[in-house]
Amino acid sequence: MATISLCMIVKNEEKVLSRCLESVAGLVDEMVIVDTGSTDTTREMALSYTNRVYDFTWRDDFAAARNFAFSKGRMEYLMWLDADDVLLPEDREVFLELKRTLTPDVDVVMMPYHSGLDEGGRSVFTCYRERLVRNLGRDLWEGAVHEAIAPFGKVIWSRAAVTHRKEGPGDPDRNLRIYEQKLARGETLSPRERFYYARELMDHQKYGLAAVQLEQFLDRGGGWIENEIEACRLLSRCRLEAGDESGALQALLDSFRYDDPRAETCCALGAYFQAREAWRRAIFWYELALTRERNDEGGGFVQPDCYGFLPCIQLCVCWDRLGRHAEAEAWNQRAGGYKPDDPSYLWNLAYFSSLS
Missing domain, CATH: 1.25.40 (Serine Threonine Protein Phosphatase 5, Tetratricopeptide repeat)
Structure with a gap:
């Protein structure tokens, strides 16, 4: 059976940390908790679950913090969660089966991430994330914001889902601030960073600026196809906010240049008409x-x-x-x-x- 280190970064998560850790208790072989500057009881709460609690000076770089957390993991595989994530009871069973059957040649395990639920508890927004990664003893995370690990080697897909149950708004300006600081330092955004920067601008209702970033993202190329398709839908929304109805329609139709129509785009076109x-x-x-x-x-x-x-x-x-x-x-x-x-x-x- 594969061994797993849960490696987390946390800050002021006293309301949700226990819920998260209880949901994976018995599934992982060790817990590594990296505190990035809590001023509440988060650190003490973490110590009640594990003695492997570390401090990390926050420097507006999520990848750096996650790489530090991963560097402390000692098991065969490294797993990440945010403090407001949980594994539901049905997903615990699937996860246990995954752990029992995981073969040594697997490098990355992709798992569903349900980050939005309706009033009936059903997922309204889901994507797959790289959730378990072979412990290679080197940095894997990239990106100061919306950090990710590029899948490598043998990748498998699991049905065991992680559910995001956010409590409170957090710092709504943090991600946008990090991107703007990168730009102020003269750094160039990668295609992926530009896409997420545009999303942050939209979240702050800066639709005109977001449209510029989305257009640059699409024009310059190099982005991932799924992000390009979504960028067309986001650009359509930005143009509608500016009163450009024909441009909004064209943005949706432009998504067909990248691949066959997605149901999300079809519904956006339905809503337009x-x-x-x-x-x-x-x-x-x-x-x-x-x-x-x-x-x-x-x-x-x-x-x-x-x-x-x-x-x-x-x-x-x-x-x-x-x-x-x-x-x-x-x-x-x-x-x-x-x-x-x-x-x-x-x-x-x-x-x-x-x-x-």
Whole structure:
């Protein structure tokens, strides 16, 4: 059975650290906790789980901190979590099976990361992350912000998921500040950094600046295809904020230069036409979304609702606006098959009942 070091970086996580560590208790062979400057009881809490607690002076570089944490791991594989991550009970069982069957030739294990949940506890935003990595005794993390490890060697994909359950806003300006400091020092952003910098600008409602960064990211090339496709969707949103409707539409269509349509893009196109009461064109794109195959292992950011519930519930709206209530009700029933407790579906049930 493979041995695993859990290596974490933490700061002021007293509200969530115990929840995280309890969720992996018995799954890992050692816990390494690196504190980057806590002023609450985080460090004391970590010491109640492990004596392998270290201090690291924070210098606005997540990769540096994570590499330091990984350098302290002594087991065959190194695993990372954030303090507000958990393994749910069903994922613990899958993880244990992974650990029992992990062969020595595996270098990287990719695992689903559910970073958004709806009111029913279902994932609304998921992607795969490099979660377990062979302990090579060297730095693996890259990127001051949105740090990552480039997959290498033999890579396998596991169904054991990590669920992100954020508590509180944290420092909303931290990531943007780190990027802007890099630029102020005259450093050049890599394609991946430029993509995430644009996302941070959007989060701060700086849509004009974000659009410039997204256009540069797409024009210069060198980015990962899934990021290029998402960049088109993000650029569309930025252009809509600026009142450029034709440019917003073109940005979505430009995504087809990179690969076949993703359901997320089809839903964005459906929403574009739906907002302009072009009901039949919206229907076309929502129906196309339902034909797209979901591929979580492609590595992109997947919005599961776009592959089922969302197009169905919007097709209900579109057909209803066209006066085709029977078709609309049928689509609502189909949406309910995906999310039977969703408020929109339940509201529609009452609405169609009132028509009869």
